[in-house]
Amino acid sequence: xxxxxxxxxxxxxxxxxxxxxxxxxxxxxxxxxxxxxxxxxxxxxxxxxxxxxxxxxxxxxxxxxxxxxxxxxxxxxxxxxxxxxxxxxxxxxxxxxxxxxxxxxxxxxxxxxxxxxxxxxxxxxxxxxxxxxxxxxxxxxxxxxxxxxxxxxxxxxxxxxxxxxxxxxxxxxxxxxxxxxxxxxxxxxxxxxxxxxxxxxxxxxxxxxxxxxxxxxxxxxxxxxxxxxxxxxxxxxxxxxxxxxxxxxxxxxxxxxxxxxxxxxxxxxxxxxxxxxxxxxxxxxxxxxxxxxxxxxxxxxxxxxxxxxxxxxxxxxxxxxxxxxxxxxxxxxxxxxxxxxxxxxxxxxxxxxx
Amino acid sequence: xxxxxxxxxxxxxxxxxxxxxxxxxxxxxxxxxxxxxxxxxxxxxxxxxxxxxxxxxxxxxxxxxxxxxxxxxxxxxxxxxxxxxxxxxxxxxxxxxxxxxxxxxxxxxxxxxxxxxxxxxxxxxxxxxxxxxxxxxxxxxxxxxxxxxxxxxxxxxxxxxxxxxxxxxxxxxxxxxxx
Numbered sequence: 254x255x256x257x258x259x260x261x262x263x264x265x266x267x268x269x270x271x272x273x274x275x276x277x278x279x280x281x282x283x284x285x286x287x288x289x290x291x292x293x294x295x296x297x298x299x300x301x302x303x304x305x306x307x308x309x310x311x312x313x314x315x316x317x318x319x320x321x322x323x324x325x326x327x328x329x330x331x332x333x334x335x336x337x338x339x340x341x342x343x344x345x346x347x348x349x350x351x352x353x354x355x356x357x358x359x360x361x362x363x364x365x366x367x368x369x370x371x372x373x374x375x376x377x378x379x380x381x382x383x384x385x386x387x388x389x390x391x392x393x394x395x396x397x398x399x400x401x402x403x404x405x406x407x408x409x410x411x412x413x414x415x416x417x418x419x420x421x422x423x424x425x426x427x428x429x430x431x432x433x434x435x436x437x438x439x440x441x442x443x444x445x446x447x448x449x450x451x452x453x454x455x456x457x458x459x460x461x462x463x464x465x466x467x468x469x470x471x472x473x474x475x476x477x478x479x480x481x482x483x484x485x486x487x488x489x490x491x492x493x494x495x496x497x498x499x500x501x502x503x504x505x506x507x508x509x510x511x512x513x514x515x516x517x518x519x520x521x522x523x524x525x526x527x528x529x530x531x532x533x534x535x536x537x538x539x540x541x542x543x544x545x546x547x548x549x550x551x552x553x554x555x556x557x558x559x560x561x562x563x564x565x566x567x568x569x570x571x572x573x574x575x576x577x578x579x580x581x582x583x584x585x586x587x588x589x590x591x592x593x594x595x596x597x598x599x600x601x602x603x604x605x606x607x
Numbered sequence: 608x609x610x611x612x613x614x615x616x617x618x619x620x621x622x623x624x625x626x627x628x629x630x631x632x633x634x635x636x637x638x639x640x641x642x643x644x645x646x647x648x649x650x651x652x653x654x655x656x657x658x659x660x661x662x663x664x665x666x667x668x669x670x671x672x673x674x675x676x677x678x679x680x681x682x683x684x685x686x687x688x689x690x691x692x693x694x695x696x697x698x699x700x701x702x703x704x705x706x707x708x709x710x711x712x713x714x715x716x717x718x719x720x721x722x723x724x725x726x727x728x729x730x731x732x733x734x735x736x737x738x739x740x741x742x743x744x745x746x747x748x749x750x751x752x753x754x755x756x757x758x759x760x761x762x763x764x765x766x767x768x769x770x771x772x773x774x775x776x777x778x779x780x781x782x783x784x785x786x
Contacts (some may be wrong), residue, residue, distance in 0.1 A: 257635065258635075259628075259631055259632055259635045259643070284647065284648060285647055285648075368647070368648045369648070424647070425644065425670065425671075428644065428645055428647050429642055429643060429644040429645075429670050430628075430631060430642070430643040430644075431641065431642050431643070431667070431670075432635050432640075432641065510669075510670075513667075513668050513669045513670065514668070514669040514671070516668035516669070517668040517669045520668065589671060591671075591673050592668070592669055592673060593673065
């Protein structure tokens with residue numbers, strides 16, 4: 254490991270993407286993720302890469318599509334309203350089986366909403382951001398270190414599965430600084446992509462990158478083949494962290510900034526003798542269904558903590574087949590629950606009041 | 608060493624985030640666990656802004672300081688907002704040039720430093736934040752003096768490297784004032 258440096262989460266994303274081999278960034282400014290673009294603007298020209306501030310979010314995602322078609326790693330970043338604009342392009346990327354990294358540093362919504370932190374794009378990210386049957390890989394970092402580590406992972410897994418990946422952070426994660434050990438530089442990838450449109454040199458058939466297929470029987474096969482890759486990703490790429498789950502009677506499920514807040518509440522509750530632990534999904538798609546199902550055999554209840562109206566709560570209930578009660582603690586609009594608010598919910602569950 | 612959960616609050620432009628960065632870098636150099644969280648958005652351009660810094664020997668959970676044990680305030684609205692949140696026994700550092708009222712609670716330690724006036728008198732207009740930082744270092748020992756010097760070299764941009772001595776002089780003045 255290299256020596257630790259102090260960086261904002263947004264800067265860590267940018268540096269980690271470069272270290273992972275990404276040389277093409279397209280974006281459009283929006284709070285609270287503008288530091289990603291600012292960092293790229295400074296750095297990319299010095300290393301022979303491309304930084305381009307597009308005329309809109311839609312233009313930026315389509316530029317990503319263009320670079321991805323040539324088999325080169327490309328990325329864009331934005332915050333919630335900008336991600337809505339990118340959804341058409343993300344669907345086209347999925348339909349053309351193209352890899353790409355999309356960073357979403359979420360803010361409160363819907364609409365223009367506000368600029369303070371939020372996790373209200375959980376549904377958007379995990380249900381497929383755009384029309385059609387598809388998924389994107391979704392990563393939910395809970396520290397600046399994970400902002401860096403998961404950026405590289407997302408880029409490489411996007412290539413492995415030929416599908417878009419989304420880093421789903423929030424304003425707090427983007428703006429805060431923590432010590433981070435940057436990953437080792439990775440050899441630039443994208444050199445051996447037999448599907449890429451790189452020129453045939455009259456030596457092979459043309460590669461065609463396109464999401465249009467008018468023959469329904471062919472389009473169906475393409476969808477089925479895509480879902481075989483999704484099944485493999487679900488089987489092999491799910492990430493989560495368990496915290497004090499061995500003897501837990503209450504299981505908190507939380508990701509990103511709210512997992513950090515929940516951790517404080519858990520430490521306090523443990524001091525009071527309440528057996529509470531946490532399962533923290535690190536990938537939101539694939540979702541850690543198996544560890545949650547296993548936990549449902551042991552714990553009395555679950556508590557989901559998120560910055561939205563209970564979006565992941567549905568996935569937890571599905572994962573455990575509603576076998577145990579699932580309580581919810583959340584704030585919205587850019588408000589963030591305090592550890593004491595989470596602790597109040599833990600107390601209520603422990604005393605059987607809920 | 609005990610955890611230091613620090614809130615630095617005042618107007619945007621007073622160098623609140625910079626002060627936090629000096630502390631955070633010093634913590635990094637000392638190999639401690641830490642987080643630095645700024646307020647962001649319109650308040651950075653003149654409204655009430657703040658910065659949360661946590662220095663700890665164990666991994667930091669929430670980076671949001673709910674109950675500070677060190678509070679540095681550079682305007683009255685910030686004292687009004689954060690005074691009730693300070694833990695009993697916590698330390699409050701007040702720029703008494705800009706805040707005329709005193710701390711109401713009697714279960715905390717309050718230090719009144721006319722930092723803005725002192726900085727102006729020293730010819731370092733705009734470095735009241737460093738005078739307050741000096742007082743904090745003297746009264747809390749949250750990071751070591753040596754690492755603060757090194758942190759300053761990291762945090763002061765290269766084009767302003769000549770300001771190191773000014774920053775250092777203000778830190779020393781702040782220390783001397785409370786000792």
